[in-house]
Amino acid sequence: MADVTLRKVIKRYDDVEAVRGIDLDIADHEFVVLVGPSGCGKSTTLRMIAGLEDITDGDIMIGGDVVNDVPPKDRDIAMVFQNYALYPHMTVAENMSFGLRLKHYPKAEITSRVTEAARMLDITDLIDRKPKQLSGGQRQRVAMGRAIVRNPKVFLFDEPLSNLDAKLRVQMRIEIKKVHQKVRTTTVYVTHDQVEAMTLADRVVVMNNGRIEQIGTPNDLYHHPATRFVAGFIGSPAMNFIPCRLEETAGIPHLRLTDRIAFPLPSGRAARYQDVARNEKLLLGLRPEHITEASAHPEPGVEAFDAVLDVTEPMGMETLIYFTLEGTEICGRVSPNAGARDGGPLRLAVDLNNMHLLNEVTGAVL
Amino acid sequence: MTSTAVIDKAAPTRTVKYGSMSRDRAWALRWSYFFLVLFAIFSLVPPFYMLITSLKSSAEISAATNPWWVFHPTLENYVGLLTSNQFLTFFRNSALVSIIVVTITMLISVPAAFALARMRFWGSATLATGVFLTYLIPDSLLFIPLFKMFAVFGDWTGIQLINKWYVLLLVYPTLTVPFCTWIMIGYFASIPKELDEAAIIDGASWFQTLTRIFIPVALPGLIAATIFAFTVSWAQFLYPLVFTTSTDQLVLPVGIITTLIKGDVFNWGQIMTGALLGAAPPLIIYAFLMDYYIAGLTAGATKG
Numbered sequence: 143m144a145d146v147t148l149r150k151v152i153k154r155y156d157d158v159e160a161v162r163g164i165d166l167d168i169a170d171h172e173f174v175v176l177v178g179p180s181g182c183g184k185s186t187t188l189r190m191i192a193g194l195e196d197i198t199d200g201d202i203m204i205g206g207d208v209v210n211d212v213p214p215k216d217r218d219i220a221m222v223f224q225n226y227a228l229y230p231h232m233t234v235a236e237n238m239s240f241g242l243r244l245k246h247y248p249k250a251e252i253t254s255r256v257t258e259a260a261r262m263l264d265i266t267d268l269i270d271r272k273p274k275q276l277s278g279g280q281r282q283r284v285a286m287g288r289a290i291v292r293n294p295k296v297f298l299f300d301e302p303l304s305n306l307d308a309k310l311r312v313q314m315r316i317e318i319k320k321v322h323q324k325v326r327t328t329t330v331y332v333t334h335d336q337v338e339a340m341t342l343a344d345r346v347v348v349m350n351n352g353r354i355e356q357i358g359t360p361n362d363l364y365h366h367p368a369t370r371f372v373a374g375f376i377g378s379p380a381m382n383f384i385p386c387r388l389e390e391t392a393g394i395p396h397l398r399l400t401d402r403i404a405f406p407l408p409s410g411r412a413a414r415y416q417d418v419a420r421n422e423k424l425l426l427g428l429r430p431e432h433i434t435e436a437s438a439h440p441e442p443g444v445e446a447f448d449a450v451l452d453v454t455e456p457m458g459m460e461t462l463i464y465f466t467l468e469g470t471e472i473c474g475r476v477s478p479n480a481g482a483r484d485g486g487p488l489r490l491a492v493d494l495n496n497m498h499l500l501n502e503v504t505g506a507v508l
Numbered sequence: 509m510t511s512t513a514v515i516d517k518a519a520p521t522r523t524v525k526y527g528s529m530s531r532d533r534a535w536a537l538r539w540s541y542f543f544l545v546l547f548a549i550f551s552l553v554p555p556f557y558m559l560i561t562s563l564k565s566s567a568e569i570s571a572a573t574n575p576w577w578v579f580h581p582t583l584e585n586y587v588g589l590l591t592s593n594q595f596l597t598f599f600r601n602s603a604l605v606s607i608i609v610v611t612i613t614m615l616i617s618v619p620a621a622f623a624l625a626r627m628r629f630w631g632s633a634t635l636a637t638g639v640f641l642t643y644l645i646p647d648s649l650l651f652i653p654l655f656k657m658f659a660v661f662g663d664w665t666g667i668q669l670i671n672k673w674y675v676l677l678l679v680y681p682t683l684t685v686p687f688c689t690w691i692m693i694g695y696f697a698s699i700p701k702e703l704d705e706a707a708i709i710d711g712a713s714w715f716q717t718l719t720r721i722f723i724p725v726a727l728p729g730l731i732a733a734t735i736f737a738f739t740v741s742w743a744q745f746l747y748p749l750v751f752t753t754s755t756d757q758l759v760l761p762v763g764i765i766t767t768l769i770k771g772d773v774f775n776w777g778q779i780m781t782g783a784l785l786g787a788a789p790p791l792i793i794y795a796f797l798m799d800y801y802i803a804g805l806t807a808g809a810t811k812g
Binding site: 192193194213214215219220221223224225227228229230231240241244245288292 | 700702703705706707708709710711712716720721724725727
């Protein structure tokens, strides 16, 4: 087991810079998820850690040793691929033991490790089957088993759940988390699915356009995003961004959304935004759960207004509502009993205690 | 009540005019069978005629009777050929040449295909195309320069290769290696990239990746290439005709026509017998390897 460190790592393909200088410290035993849209450089970063791609510049360290020029087999890592990459002509047991057999481990040791891993992953009955005789979820378990038996310093996962159906994905997500709790191996996990990132990670690394946008715990990223990209990427449905500006009315800073709608800032937020220029174009970032039906006894900082809904989406435990404010489509979450209906009016409340204010040009969260 | 039941029963029996999958399929099958039978007749009549002729005596072959029937079946052609040392020598030469050429071809083309398909090096794509272009040059264009090369080689070194059966071991691979390499490049390219990456991370060297992953996974392709190389070597006519002349150096196809046609006298009975016997080994290999080939294709395809 070991920590993994990336120092100013750059990957350039001819003229295209896929990874533009990444600094990342992954602690021993940590589960780190790299997440971002396709083409953001997350898979390239993982493959560079694995040694499957050369790095153009910078340093990668595993367990304190620089491994820039160390071939993959000597890095003591194990990787789980999106399409499982099981050897089709070998049984499950042979697949799992291939790496150990290449390293000439004693037979008894191999058997005990394979048996142990199979037991942990609940695939003992499948040990003599060929990959073609397995379902997607079972193949994924075997691929994980192949990684576990090697007992490597680092686990690398490259979108391992993308080929599974939605239900199985949730199940395997829990499985991966359980395995990590048992073996505690340092893990780097790549996904484009922010839900996977949030649920699995000790820390999430949000990447965009070859750069790291923000590193933090799932809750950190959710509640304190650093940029518009992170704010919009993490959370589903995504955060609403509503054009607004700050103005001073009767000595109290107000948040003006439209000519008719302006809310006084709650005192905590007023203090935080006291240096923000007034009357400049800004964006109000507000998550759907902070736009709900108005209650009879609003708490401080919760402001009510009237809206006409475009569409409602009953989800069972809640109803998603969509309405338009000056051309901006906004999503909110209301209780199923709130009386929301397609095209109907509803009195809504926004919780400004949880608002974010963003610079419209730079996208920085103020 | 009863009347409605009658109507309900009658309803499904109406003929479906449009969009019936099973009807379309039935027609497709009928046409398939028609053409399959047609082609089967077309390709099986010549060997059948060979078989009939091989069972006739010379007198019966030249007699003006029904050529499609054997009135006095005899095995004299078979006995004659199988007891002649000459024919057995041709057979031995053919077998030796084909087996060694297949071995040489596989030893060269499998690693070559692996290198061209997987180890991205400078110019590998161009080289792969070049390999295929080599195959496109017909042997009728190459045999004179090749002959000249071996003659010059003989003059320079004193090693005479012409008119020796083993010269074919050098010549045949010019036909088999490019094509087999091309087939294997295709098979190797169809193996997902992650499979060799997984092997590399598991600690396999390039060579181990080839022998323990690629060759077993691409076994159907390997067998197809082997069958091809064997058939080409076994049936090759032009090169042995050019490069070998002494009867003890000849291979089967050339041997049969040079020794069984004397001037303008065609020993049809023995020619047909020789051709039939000569066609047997590839047939046996096909029959055996095709089973294996299909087994390889469908292994583990059924859910357990």
